[in-house]
Amino acid sequence: MIRCVSCGEEYDDEVIYTCKKCGSVLELVSDINVSKDIFEGRRDNLWKYKECIPVDETKIVSLDEGGTPFCKCDKLGSELGVNLYVKVEGSNPTDSFKDRGMTVGMTKAMELRVDTVGCASTGNTSASLAAYAARAGLRCIVFLPSGKVALGKLAQAMFHGAEVMSIQGNFDEALEAMTALALEKHLYLLNSINPYRLEGQKTIGYEILQDLGWQSPDRIILPVGNAGNISAIWKGVSEFYNAGFVDSLPMMTGIQAEGACPVTNAFRKGEKTVEPVLNPETIATAIRIGAPVSDIKALRAIYDSNGYSETVTDEEILDAQKLLARTEGIGVEPASAASIAGLKKLCEQGVIDKGETITCVVTGHLLKDPNTAIDACTKPTEVSADIEELKKLLINK
Ligand code: F0G
Numbered sequence: 001m002i003r004c005v006s007c008g009e010e011y012d013d014e015v016i017y018t019c020k021k022c023g024s025v026l027e028l029v030s031d032i033n034v035s036k037d038i039f040e041g042r043r044d045n046l047w048k049y050k051e052c053i054p055v056d057e058t059k060i061v062s063l064d065e066g067g068t069p070f071c072k073c074d075k076l077g078s079e080l081g082v083n084l085y086v087k088v089e090g091s092n093p094t095d096s097f098k099d100r101g102m103t104v105g106m107t108k109a110m111e112l113r114v115d116t117v118g119c120a121s122t123g124n125t126s127a128s129l130a131a132y133a134a135r136a137g138l139r140c141i142v143f144l145p146s147g148k149v150a151l152g153k154l155a156q157a158m159f160h161g162a163e164v165m166s167i168q169g170n171f172d173e174a175l176e177a178m179t180a181l182a183l184e185k186h187l188y189l190l191n192s193i194n195p196y197r198l199e200g201q202k203t204i205g206y207e208i209l210q211d212l213g214w215q216s217p218d219r220i221i222l223p224v225g226n227a228g229n230i231s232a233i234w235k236g237v238s239e240f241y242n243a244g245f246v247d248s249l250p251m252m253t254g255i256q257a258e259g260a261c262p263v264t265n266a267f268r269k270g271e272k273t274v275e276p277v278l279n280p281e282t283i284a285t286a287i288r289i290g291a292p293v294s295d296i297k298a299l300r301a302i303y304d305s306n307g308y309s310e311t312v313t314d315e316e317i318l319d320a321q322k323l324l325a326r327t328e329g330i331g332v333e334p335a336s337a338a339s340i341a342g343l344k345k346l347c348e349q350g351v352i353d354k355g356e357t358i359t360c361v362v363t364g365h366l367l368k369d370p371n372t373a374i375d376a377c378t379k380p381t382e383v384s385a386d387i388e389e390l391k392k393l394l395i396n397k
Helices: 046-052 074-080 098-111 124-136 151-159 171-183 195-201 203-211 228-242 262-269 295-304 314-328 334-349 370-375 387-395
Strands: 002-004 026-028 070-072 083-088 116-120 139-145 163-167 219-223 251-257 308-312 357-362
Touching: 026 195, 046 098, 046 203, 070 203, 074 083, 074 314, 074 334, 083 203, 098 124, 098 195, 116 124, 116 171, 124 139, 124 151, 139 151, 139 171, 151 163, 151 370, 163 171, 195 203, 195 228, 203 228, 203 357, 219 228, 219 334, 228 251, 228 295, 251 262, 251 295, 251 334, 262 295, 262 308, 308 314, 308 334, 314 334, 334 357
Parallel strands: 083 357, 116 139, 139 163, 219 251, 219 357, 251 308
Antiparallel strands: 002 026, 070 083
16 A cells, blocks of 8 residues: 555555645555564575565566675774674665665566656666666666766666666756656656655665664664655664564664755754755765655654764765775765765764664765766876886885
């Protein structure tokens, strides 16, 4: 059953993205009627939780997503005085967490027998949608904000055969246009306003609890853009808590870029919805979003979990990206590094207590944005293959 998060109106299974009564966002209501023991011993991907995901399992479109690495990061953790784990979502099939939402969303598309799917995207959603649409054999249309999509993501969307439109406008404008087409039934919308997307992404929360041996971390920190993922992870951990699989819940901590921070602004004022940021700007193009569609859900997650929201500057993001890559060997794109930058800042501010167990979700792979990575490094030294010359260079360093 689908339910409006604001007025509680309920809907049967139909193509619907917002409440017909009040216009708010929707969510799936799922009851968990299984023991957590059934997940053990299954192949380690998202569908090991199939009883908790409300779609027809005979229609599954999958690329073996989920089951991502959960890395204990003792070097960085001890520097900051916390017990740190990093959930590496860049290890999904198209190198971002979006694949979790897309396997479920595309399965729903097959159930509904649609022939065309679409999304607006800052890059990763389009890369993922293009791949899953190819696997499902559906037509795929994506709208990208012109000139603001990292190279790796653009390459993926194009190469998997999506029809790519470069929209003259930002993500928020591209999403508005795409949503209008979906409401006129030209295509099935697979942005995170579609509640089935979040049913896939909630499994990040499930996995973190299972990764920790059926315990909750004190806190989950992640970047926030369109605000779907923080809402989904909160839904996931809450479902497993309500099922009795764990006995506590994490404080949901959302990090935004300083130039695109409507959720943090609302959190600081104690508001339940955001005031859109009109010209969002950040080097972390994945989260360059001013009017997040899941703002109500995200703010609710933060308040209900006694969580927090903070901003980080582009410089802090780039520093954190390098720090994670060079102290722990984990390569992530700039938006993902916002979670590490936020962790650092909140430790310094004393918002995070010493000794907390923290999971930072890093959402996309380093190679999504190769230009930013290369720009942050010194160029390789051009040198001949002469051993003596190489020795001189390497040994005298
Ligand atoms: N991290 C990365 C790497 C992302 O691509 C996104 C969102 C986020 C974090 C934020 O997640 O929107 O659920 O709050 N990317 C979307 C896209 C908007 O189109 O790929 P969110």
